[in-house]
Amino acid sequence: MSELFYNAVPNATRVAPPLPKPRRYPAQKPAQVYLFGTCVVDLFFPEAGMDAIHLLEREGIRVHFPQGQSCCGQPAYTSGYTEQAREVARAQLALFASDWPLVVPSGSCAGMLREHCADLFKDEPATLKQVQALAERTYELAEFLLYVCKVRLQDSGEPVKVALHTSCSARREMNTHLHGRVLLAQLAQVERVEHSHESECCGFGGTFSVRMPDISGAMVEDKTRALQESGAHQVISADCGCLMNINGALEKQQQALRGQHLASFLWQRTGGGK
CATH class of the missing domain: 3.40.50 (Rossmann fold)
Structure with a gap:
């Protein structure tokens, strides 16, 4: 979470959230x-x-x-x-x-x-x-x-550098950042680049962005700056709320970089729609 948030909200605490609960997965794919x-x-x-x-x-x-x-x-x-x-x-x-x-x-x-x-x-x-x-x-x-499903993805796209953004709640509750990393690593021509604000909120937070627009705006500015500095050609996320916020900020900044949902990226990279 941004330092700006903690400075603006005096009672905010830095207590680490609990880790996602381990779960058992089905032995076979469902029909x-x-x-x-x-x-x-x-x-x-x-x-x-x-x-x-x-x-x-x-x-x-x-x-x-x-x-x-x-x-x-x-x-x-x-x-x-x-x-x-x-x-x-x-x-x-x-x-x-x-x-x-x-x-x-x-x-x-x-x-x-x-x-x-x-x-x-x-x-x-x-x-x-x-x-x-x-x-x-x-x-x-x-x-x-x-x-x-235990998918094994075969990449059919051109070489590209991507930055992965995971929403803060999805990251902490669902381990979505780890799932996304593993799937992207299966794509031979995709290089995932690190960015300095990967674990931080993009500032959307649903109604948070409406209630605290100045803080939200500062957070997405930090996020988009880090994404641009990473050298990524594209931003990938599994959360469309974050994508809406990040893409809106990038468009307002007149930057060419844009984000895409992980599902669309995976489908296109593996021959979908051809």
Whole structure:
């Protein structure tokens, strides 16, 4: 987290978050999965959702996308609107009734479903049991490709240098940065370059960017400067909220560098769409 944040928020503490819980993965790929597309993917990065589906289908998996899905409830939850978050989350539960894995092309939304939704229903035992069962079968996309599908990617693209950005919540709750690194390392012509602010927030934080725009703006400025200084030709991320913020800042700065969702990058690099 940026020093600017801690200086501006006196009660902010530097307590290290708990590590993601270890989990057991299925021995075999499932025949069917749900895709939770997330509201940001649906509205701003639909190609990322489609490319996630393409990647899963290439693994021989049938993908179900319930049309009634919307938001995971995270924005309301982190803003303190517990009742509203509960109703949004409750509406999603009814859509994923079959016992199939739920794959999410966003570490932060997957983290909400796996780590926080149970808190919303702690006083509703019957619903809590349903939420906990869904959490156990929820996977972030890169995690699912790596540990459940056990993909072995064959690169068909030209040499390129990329910088990996992982949202702060996805990094700490879901280990998304590690999953992304391993998948990118399978691509022979892709060089992942380090950047000095990799573990720091891009400043988006959902409603944080609205409530504290000056701090948010300073954080994304730090982030984009580090990305440009890294020498990367492209930014890759598994979280579209961060991509929206980073790409918006780069566009405003009139920089050529842009970010792309990991799903789209992997699909294109491995011959998708040709």
